[in-house]
Amino acid sequence: MDDIAPGLTAVDTPPFREPAVMVRDAVKIYDKNNVVLRGLNMTVPKGQIYGLLGPSGCGKTTLLSAIVGRSELDSGDIMVKAFKREDIGYMPQDLNLHEHLTILQTFKFYGRMLNMSTETILERANDLMTLLELPPNDRLIESLSGGQQRRVSLGVALLHNPIILILDEPTVGLDPVLSHSIWNHLISFAAQGKTIIITTHYIEEARQANTIGMMRGGVLLAEESPDMLMARCNAVTLEEAFLSLSHKQETSTNTKIDDTYKKLTYSKKTNKKLNIDDGFFRTNRMNCLLYKNVSLLWQQKPFLGFLFLLPLVQTYFFNLAIGHDPKGLSIAIVNKELQQRHIGECKPEFYQGCFLNNTHDVLMSCAYVEKMHSKSMKILNYNDVDTALKAVKRNDAWGLLYFPTNYTTSLAARFVNATRTSSLDVELSTVNAWIDLSNQYIGNMVKSSVIYGMQQYLGDALTNCNVSTKVGNIPILFKTPIYGSVDTTFIHYASASILCLCCYYLPVLLTAGLILTEKKGGIMERMMVSGIKFTEVMASSCVMQMTIHAIQTAISMYVMYVHFDNPYNGDHFTTVLILLLIGMEGMIFGFLIGAVCKDFVFAAYLGAGSNIMMSFTCGEFFSWNWCS
Numbered sequence: 302m303d304d305i306a307p308g309l310t311a312v313d314t315p316p317f318r319e320p321a322v323m324v325r326d327a328v329k330i331y332d333k334n335n336v337v338l339r340g341l342n343m344t345v346p347k348g349q350i351y352g353l354l355g356p357s358g359c360g361k362t363t364l365l366s367a368i369v370g371r372s373e374l375d376s377g378d379i380m381v382k383a384f385k386r387e388d389i390g391y392m393p394q395d396l397n398l399h400e401h402l403t404i405l406q407t408f409k410f411y412g413r414m415l416n417m418s419t420e421t422i423l424e425r426a427n428d429l430m431t432l433l434e435l436p437p438n439d440r441l442i443e444s445l446s447g448g449q450q451r452r453v454s455l456g457v458a459l460l461h462n463p464i465i466l467i468l469d470e471p472t473v474g475l476d477p478v479l480s481h482s483i484w485n486h487l488i489s490f491a492a493q494g495k496t497i498i499i500t501t502h503y504i505e506e507a508r509q510a511n512t513i514g515m516m517r518g519g520v521l522l523a524e525e526s527p528d529m530l531m532a533r534c535n536a537v538t539l540e541e542a543f544l545s546l547s548h549k550q551e552t553s554t555n556t557k558i559d560d561t562y563k564k565l566t567y568s569k570k571t572n573k574k575l576n577i578d579d580g581f582f583r584t585n586r587m588n589c590l591l592y593k594n595v596s597l598l599w600q601q602k603p604f605l606g607f608l609f610l611l612p613l614v615q616t617y618f619f620n621l622a623i624g625h626d627p628k629g630l631s632i633a634i635v636n637k638e639l640q641q642r643h644i645g646e647c648k649p650e651f652y653q654g655c656f657l658n659n660t661h662d663v664l665m666s667c668a669y670v671e672k673m674h675s676k677s678m679k680i681l682n683y684n685d686v687d688t689a690l691k692a693v694k695r696n697d698a699w700g701l702l703y704f705p706t707n708y709t710t711s712l713a714a715r716f717v718n719a720t721r722t723s724s725l726d727v728e729l730s731t732v733n734a735w736i737d738l739s740n741q742y743i744g745n746m747v748k749s750s751v752i753y754g755m756q757q758y759l760g761d762a763l764t765n766c767n768v769s770t771k772v773g774n775i776p777i778l779f780k781t782p783i784y785g786s787v788d789t790t791f792i793h794y795a796s797a798s799i800l801c802l803c804c805y806y807l808p809v810l811l812t813a814g815l816i817l818t819e820k821k822g823g824i825m826e827r828m829m830v831s832g833i834k835f836t837e838v839m840a841s842s843c844v845m846q847m848t849i850h851a852i853q854t855a856i857s858m859y860v861m862y863v864h865f866d867n868p869y870n871g872d873h874f875t876t877v878l879i880l881l882l883i884g885m886e887g888m889i890f891g892f893l894i895g896a897v898c899k900d901f902v903f904a905a906y907l908g909a910g911s912n913i914m915m916s917f918t919c920g921e922f923f924s925w926n927w928c929s
């Protein structure tokens with residue numbers, strides 16, 4: 302015992318017992334103001350109950366975490382007589398259980414992880430139900446009381462009948478009768494040769510331990526049997542003994558604590574945590590994780606339904622609400638040609654004949670207005686430009702078309718005279734257009750309707766005159782598009798990119814959520830202590846996520862390409878491969894978010910923020926704009 306405070310001497314020397322756990326010169330420093338272990342030495346004899354006592358925050362959990370391999374010392378050696386993972390049973394201070402699993406599912410998950418057969422698990426589960434007075438094993442963990450949950454957690458540690466049991470405050474929140482019964486069982490375990498390290502806040506309860514380790518200030522003040530300890534301190538209770546030892550530690554030297562750990566030589570070749578070689582990847586552990594993930598999803602049926610309803614609803618509403626060309630847009634018309642002739646409104650007979658040789662009876666302005674009408678535009682007639690412009694500014698119309706007087710005559714002159722056309726005819730044959738471009742998409746649509754309307758009505762008018770329609774076209778001919786079609790709408794273009802977006806961010810959300818839930822509840826740490834490796838977590842998540850991803854994508858594609866009949870011209874293999882890779886990318890990013898974030902709020906910000914940012918940088922929104 303290197304760490305017994307000065308002035309203390311052992312009153313008796315206990316018989317030597319082979320140690321099951323030994324800690325030497327343990328140092329753990331969280332930061333320079335928080336040195337938790339200061340060269341601590343501890344020896345736990347085999348086949349005994351070792352009660353680790355000390356005030357709150359003295360480092361008991363930190364020490365146990367290092368012993369079970371959950372955390373690493375900064376310096377020192379840890380030796381545990383355990384050759385395989387199954388040799389150790391650990392009950393952490395926090396419950397660290399999946400709330401949405403039943404008691405039996407929890408036992409099956411941890412049991413299978415430690416290579417237990419289903420029959421043995423069921424047998425042990427029955428024994429533990431009696432031993433720990435557990436409720437029926439089909440009860441969900443979340444529906445249990447705090448004390449019942451704690452007993453399930455203890456059950457997980459006992460399930461595989463380990464030879465070393467490390468229990469961090471197993472009796473907190475239990476009634477005295479149950480605590481007493483648990484201690485009796487611990488005593489019988491020790492009689493069977495098992496080694497038990499137990500921490501407790503109920504100091505007197507620890508009298509039943511074979512050895513007491515009294516911890517304070519990062520070292521052990523004493524390590525001996527309760528009776529010897531009380532005798533040496535002239536105390537009648539362990540509490541008195543602890544107070545006496547604490548007082549002696551205080552009065553002997555105030556600087557001892559710091560000196561102890563500073564004098565240590567930091568050895569590079571130390572076992573700073575439990576080292577059990579349980580492989581880089583084992584299929585049985587991955588299957589366990591898969592079983593747990595599937596059970597968790599199955600227990601949360603509303604969430605499962607939501608997972609598959611979300612892509613359906615999203616794609617459905619996208620198709621209903623976005624990307625269709627707006628109909629019934631209003632356009633203001635000021636037709637001075639019509640006013641000049643005093644013949645009321647435009648009628649079909651005004652644009653039946655050939656305008657080149659009958660400029661008195663034919664009104665080309667009416668032909669143009671009719672073309673705009675046939676493009677589902679609502680025509681609003683005004684007498685003058687000022688009033689019409691005010692209407693556009695009031696948002697009554699998306700644009701204004703102004704036809705000058707003698708429009709048809711000047712247009713005919715422009716075609717007949719060609720290069721000899723007077724500048725007055727050029728001016729009077731030109732339609733003036735003011736378009737509201739405050740909404741880029743609608744403004745551009747009105748603009749293109751105006752341009753193509755002009756081209757089409759001129760084509761029709763020239764056909765009436767037996768002249769080739771090409772004469773009225775701008776001298777460029779657009780051939781069949783290489784990809785897409787002439788009448789591609791926004792939805793046709795955007796459907797693929799929306800699909801990619803869903804395929805990316807749904808796995809991000811699900812993966813980050815699952816990882817964070819397990820991390821925050823301490824479940825991940827408990828799984829790691831039981832031997833689970835990160836590779837297995839990744840692989841099992843990958844299998845589950847990809848299955849969900851495939852179903853979600855199939856739902857989205859059905860809505861997009863079957864129900865709403867958007868064009869699909871791609872090669873099936875490439876499409877599936879790309880969507881799968883996008884899903885995988887989302888999943889990996891979800892892992893990253895789960896790993897770096899400490900809480901859900903940060904994860905939500907990171908997930909949503911990065912999603913928008915990535916949509917910008919990958920060109921999705923940019924190309925939407927171009928399309929519009």
Ligand SMILES: Nc1ncnc2c1ncn2[C@@H]1O[C@H](COP(=O)(O)OP(=O)(O)OP(=O)(O)O)[C@@H](O)[C@H]1O
Pocket residue numbers: 331335337355356357358359360361362363364394
């Ligand atoms: N991850 C961590 N980062 C920083 N400090 C930590 C961390 N974990 C524990 N500590 C600090 O280490 C000290 C010892 O904590 P620990 O949980 O080991 O104490 P304990 O003796 O188990 O306390 P209790 O009996 O209340 O559970 C405390 O001051 C605690 O704040």
